[in-house]
Amino acid sequence: MRPSQRLIAIAFIAAASSGRPVRAQDEFPGRIAADLGLADPARDAPPCSLCHLDGKTGGDTLVTPFALAMRARGLTGGGSLDQALARVGADRVDSDGDGAIDVDEIAAGSDPNSAASVPTPGTTTPVPDPQLGCAVAGRSRGDGAAIGVVVAAAFMWRRHRHPRRGPEKGKARG
Amino acid sequence: MPNFVAASSSVAGEAVRRVSRRGLRAGLIAVGLVLSAGPLASQAEAYPWMIRHDHHGCGQCHMDPSGAGLLTAYGREQGDEELPMRYRAAPEGGDTFRGGLLWGAFETPDWLLLGAGLRGAVLETKVSGAPVGSPGSPSAQWTASLILMQADLRAGIRAGGFRASASVGAVNDASYAAITGNLVSREHWVGYAFDHDAYVLRAGRMNLPFGIRSIEHTLWIRRETRTDINDAQQHGVAFAYNSSIVRAEVMGVLGNYQISPDGYRQRGYSASVEVVPRSGVAVGASSLVTHAARDFELKVETLRQAHGLFVRISPVVPLVILGEADLVMHSPAGMPSTKGLASALQGDVEPLQGLHFILTGETWTPGGTGTASSFGGWAAIDWFCFRQVDVRLDFMWRRMAFGTDRLDATALLLQGHIYL
Numbered sequence: 001m002r003p004s005q006r007l008i009a010i011a012f013i014a015a016a017s018s019g020r021p022v023r024a025q026d027e028f029p030g031r032i033a034a035d036l037g038l039a040d041p042a043r044d045a046p047p048c049s050l051c052h053l054d055g056k057t058g059g060d061t062l063v064t065p066f067a068l069a070m071r072a073r074g075l076t077g078g079g080s081l082d083q084a085l086a087r088v089g090a091d092r093v094d095s096d097g098d099g100a101i102d103v104d105e106i107a108a109g110s111d112p113n114s115a116a117s118v119p120t121p122g123t124t125t126p127v128p129d130p131q132l133g134c135a136v137a138g139r140s141r142g143d144g145a146a147i148g149v150v151v152a153a154a155f156m157w158r159r160h161r162h163p164r165r166g167p168e169k170g171k172a173r174g
Numbered sequence: 175m176p177n178f179v180a181a182s183s184s185v186a187g188e189a190v191r192r193v194s195r196r197g198l199r200a201g202l203i204a205v206g207l208v209l210s211a212g213p214l215a216s217q218a219e220a221y222p223w224m225i226r227h228d229h230h231g232c233g234q235c236h237m238d239p240s241g242a243g244l245l246t247a248y249g250r251e252q253g254d255e256e257l258p259m260r261y262r263a264a265p266e267g268g269d270t271f272r273g274g275l276l277w278g279a280f281e282t283p284d285w286l287l288l289g290a291g292l293r294g295a296v297l298e299t300k301v302s303g304a305p306v307g308s309p310g311s312p313s314a315q316w317t318a319s320l321i322l323m324q325a326d327l328r329a330g331i332r333a334g335g336f337r338a339s340a341s342v343g344a345v346n347d348a349s350y351a352a353i354t355g356n357l358v359s360r361e362h363w364v365g366y367a368f369d370h371d372a373y374v375l376r377a378g379r380m381n382l383p384f385g386i387r388s389i390e391h392t393l394w395i396r397r398e399t400r401t402d403i404n405d406a407q408q409h410g411v412a413f414a415y416n417s418s419i420v421r422a423e424v425m426g427v428l429g430n431y432q433i434s435p436d437g438y439r440q441r442g443y444s445a446s447v448e449v450v451p452r453s454g455v456a457v458g459a460s461s462l463v464t465h466a467a468r469d470f471e472l473k474v475e476t477l478r479q480a481h482g483l484f485v486r487i488s489p490v491v492p493l494v495i496l497g498e499a500d501l502v503m504h505s506p507a508g509m510p511s512t513k514g515l516a517s518a519l520q521g522d523v524e525p526l527q528g529l530h531f532i533l534t535g536e537t538w539t540p541g542g543t544g545t546a547s548s549f550g551g552w553a554a555i556d557w558f559c560f561r562q563v564d565v566r567l568d569f570m571w572r573r574m575a576f577g578t579d580r581l582d583a584t585a586l587l588l589q590g591h592i593y594l
Contacts, residue, residue: 049471050304054185056349056405057347057348059319059321059347060321065576066580068301068574068579069315069576072303072304072314073307074314074315083312084312087312088434089302090307090308090577094578095576095577098575114472115512115542117474127468129434130434130438130470131434131435132349132350134431136352161293165531
């Protein structure tokens with residue numbers, strides 16, 4: 001590898017590795033759990049998808065129905081979280097229209113953004129968000145099988161278009 | 175295959191020798207810019223309004239036969255010719271600028287395609303409409319964000335019938351395209367093209383063939399069908415057909431193998447077909463059915479369906495009308511199914527080459543008992559000020575219904591975009 005190519009590779013790896021890891025406001029789930037008086041905030045803290053679309057943390061993904069309800073009631077950062085949450089509770093906001101208000105759903109471990117997720121008696125532990133990245137996703141067996149189909153099809157097509165020929169009569173190989 | 179390997183080795187050596195020192199310096203600077211910025215949500219490029227230039231199909235300009243992302247050599251030529259604003263008449267004999275990667279700084283062999291996309295934005299948003307709170311309680315505020323929406327490197331190979339393409343980029347927020355940490359790969363696939371690209375078989379991580387593929391990935395027609403080109407790609411096998419009057423693609427969806435556990439992966443199919451009955455008119459239909467043991471949004475086992483129609487019309491060259499409507503159905507296990515409807519209608523007027531005025535209206539009705547509809551409007555100016563560079567200003571407003579809440583979201587978005 002030439003020095004310039006090595007430099008590009010090093011720069012790329014360094015940039016990709018040194019960027020800030022995924023981090024919205026790490027303390028928000030725990031603070032929400034504490035504000036709602038959950039017995040075990042560490043275990044029962046809501047997942048990131050409570051506020052972040054599909055669980056993808058970021059400033060521009062605060063668009064779940066619950067997050068919008070919080071933002072409409074003054075959530076702009078850590079200092080406004082508790083008051084915005086109090087307003088959501090006081091207004092008895094039910095973002096998914098399933099009859100259970102948002103703060104009750106969070107306390108019960110269900111998702112206030114989804115009418116299909118309803119409080120389940122006897123449990124307060126929320127459903128965790130997906131883990132992201134190949135490092136936790138395991139072997140991509142789906143990829144291997146799919147690529148195998150394409151390679152086989154390409155090979156068969158190539159054989160069809162360019163069939164092998166034997167040596168011409170009277171001529172030795174090599 | 176052995177012939178390809180031998181040929182590609184000698185061609186690769188020739189390619190390295192042909193890269194000029196100036197081009198390599200420019201490339202290092204570009205790579206540094208792309209990777210140093212730590213982007214957030216990302217987009218590829220997809221311009222369905224190219225139908226105004228009689229580009230009904232997508233595969234001639236893009237590696238992806240259904241459009242978006244890495245450009246072919248022909249796609250770069252057309253982009254240089256038809257996108258940027260003209261500030262003077264073309265000289266006799268035609269323009270003499272060098273097209274290609276980094277405005278012609280790099281020469282690559284015919285079988286190798288390289289590209290990159292860089293998009294940054296300033297976003298101001300406000301969510302209002304909640305009942306007035308008690309005195310002293312916080313009220314809705316404008317919030318500002320500086321976003322790097324895209325910083326991806328892309329490469330593709332076209333050698334005989336063999337096709338391959340991959341993108342890699344960096345983010346500083348979570349993404350369903352994550353490989354590890356901050357590194358993402360939205361697309362990576364191998365394939366084979368038959369009969370002069372009339373048929374393309376691909377396998378890997380790809381955009382879902384569904385509806386109108388455009389850069390407005392937050393529209394409800396894209397968001398609720400989960401078919402945007404941001405990071406909604408899935409692993410699977412896709413077969414595409416392209417002719418002058420029909421383009422179609424069907425994909426067997428095997429799931430997103432860059433998330434876990436397996437229960438969150440959606441499996442099924444997605445398909446789209448578009449017919450061009452006459453120049454400047456294209457009509458299409460899409461269908462998608464997937465199942466997940468645990469839907470990442472609904473949090474329960476769910477069968478999802480989306481079926482819709484779309485249309486692209488250019489009655490006169492400066493005007494393109496895009497329309498799409500999709501029926502979105504969720505069938506969560508043990509619960510009643512819901513039928514929702516997402517729709518969008520967009521007009522794109524280009525009075526001068528390179529200057530677009532875009533108006534969009536959209537609706538979303540989730541379905542289910544007691545759910546009201548949401549509406550939105552979007553006005554934008556997109557200025558392709560130079561070759562491979564555009565600046566865009568968007569004003570967006572949505573009136574949204576969430577259960578008991580009726581909220582207004584207003585946003586101003588200023589974007590700068592370069593494709594290299």
